Amino acid sequence: MVVFKKPHALTDVPMHYCPGCTHGIIHRLVAEAIDELGIEGRTVGVASVGCSVMSYDYFNCDMVEAAHGRAPAVATGLKRSMPENIIFTYQGDGDLAAIGTAETVHAASRGENITVIFVNNAIYGMTGGQMAPTSLPGQITQTTPYGRDVTKQGYPVKVCELLSGLDGPTYLERVSVDTPQAVKKAKKAITKAFRNQVEGKGFSLVEVLSTCPTNWGLTPVESLKWCRENMIPYYPLGVYRDKGAEK
Amino acid sequence: MSTTKIVIAGFGGQGILFTGKLMAYQGLIDGKFVSWLPSYGPEMRGGTCNCSVIVSDEPIGSPIIDNPDIVIAMNRPSLDKYEPTVAKGGKLFIESSLIDRKAERDDVNVFYVPAAQIADENGDNRLGNMVIHGKVMKESDCFRFDTVMKAMEKVISARHRDLLDINMKILKAGYDYDCK
């Protein structure tokens, strides 16, 4: 009896992610949501630049790779030309909240009927651990070797809070994947973000607090703890916008 | 075979571009080759404004005009700028109710038309451009009066259809105006 199997929406391509990285979990949650909603055949994903760039190999649906930060614009083009398709972007913090800030804010403010999966691990993983727009105050990275000094490098960008100032978004929630319970909640949020699009409700973004053991210089278990003790207090979990629930 | 090169210049808001379009449509309706080239930019309203219109029996090369056969100067700066460029033997139309000087050239035909004043006397002081165009039609052989109505219908947008009659009336007043 099969008790645990790979979601259909994931391919058999072995993932390149580092041991302990939570991208794998989040990929799986996205794939499960696609499976459960039965939308794989009409889904087109947009991969971004960063660690998740090669997600185009991992998702079984049609996939498009976007230039750095431009995924929401590319998704807009896809959705506008194929309104019946389900379009999602999968973006990291550098892509979504630094180089792609304008694209993120304006896709959200237009209320584009797309789903954005935002993976926030507070660091640039692919390029080897530089400061991200979401790196915490004091956090040591390759480009903040003495810790992020907010008087010089500024403060982290809180994406859910930022976007919740706009009228456009339908659904904004911040979740984490640091415990099995948290993973269950994340799954619910991601599924909701896709279901909103299926139901034509508009822009949905789920921010997932993630880990980067390699560039944080911690073991996988320490990383989960670091996320819990440092990231979650700074980035409070919860629903920041839910137009459906407001009614 | 003939080609007529026309420059219309004045303030934005004097109907410079409109007049050019009207001329271009008249040429088109008369089966000629035409081009219409505006100045464009931030000086859209109230600033200087000019447009170049060419009406020709043959395909038009450059839409840019060095030496116009006809210059319509609707304000003083335009007269200063374009008077020297009129082709020898060409025609210079001067809006004399707004321009206080006489032409300096003696090798061109000059027509002084108090356009704004005539337009005002005929019911709409904004339509000085129509007065001048009427006079241009009278004094040059490149436009036919019997096709101007058809051209006017093309140029005046549907929501301003009620202005057709007044435009035609003032155009006629310009056509009939005697400079002497």
Next chain:
Amino acid sequence: MSEKVLMKGNEAIAEAAIRSGCRYYLGYPITPQTEIAAYMAKRMPKIGGTFLQAESEISAINMVYGVACSGKRCMTSSSSPGISLKCEGLSYLAACDLPSVIVNVQRGGPGLGGIQPSQSDYFQATKGSGHGDFRMIVLAPSSVQEMADLTSLAFDLADKHRMPSMILADGTIGQMMEPVELSDTMHETHYEKPWACTGTNLKREHNIINSLILKPEILEQLNIERYKKYEVVEKEEVRYEEFMMDDAEICIVAFGIASRVSKSAIVEARKQGIKVGLIRPITLWPFPSEPIKAAADKVKSFISVELSMGQLIYDVQLAEECRKPVYLCSRVGGMIVSPDYVLNKIVEVNNLGGEN
């Protein structure tokens, strides 16, 4: 035959795009091409199309990338500074072999420059519209009629060869009105697009549109294959016009507005007995090297008439293999060569008699 109507060049581009099946226009306002956006904003909602004003040129070109991934015809337009912003997107479009049409109604540069006409984006359009080895088909209209006709052609060539194509116009052609006949035969030619990302329907392997190739030997091979495609384009798609070249001793090379002014100057020069003609590239890439090379056997000299500090002139010299002198006749910064200005240059070059 349909009725001739007076249209601005920019409007002719927009209407021709619509008639050629373009239902997606993504843009950002900039003078002197904004009429295209305004026209699309008015028309698209009435024909079930999409007009979207993006937050930037960068976003607009990436929306084009998104639509192009679906296999649908789409277009963006801008003017020089805006095209610089789109260059990133152009590289990605070319790298992913995505058909798309980009319009550049050029204005004077560099930097913010001015808003008057220019042709100083010639290098950018034909040589360096982004990072990496790639080409775009570049079409240069010289009349409002060609603004329409070449726009329609641009969509076909983009689909046929799976690559971005650009209309390289200038502020004059964009702003001027001329009679246009919009052919009733203008339509969307159908091309199969099995590569498009339209959803697998669970009936095929997933399509991936991507330009990240980390294995150098594969990336090299993809570049080589793309250049084989470009060779086909160079063989099949060169377009140009010859004007009074039969007995010409001086050959002007000019495109767009500069070619029209040159024609007027040529007619005047001929009245003075100077044998001068014109080769007008209609495709700037692929460049009409052959007719220019052939002309070098007959003429004494060339004049490159352009609204830039000397960009086209390099391609003329390359094409004629530096066998005859090539003189530059140019105005820049939004100034336009006048017929007299070109005529003076013709007379000057004629007096030199083809000697360097």
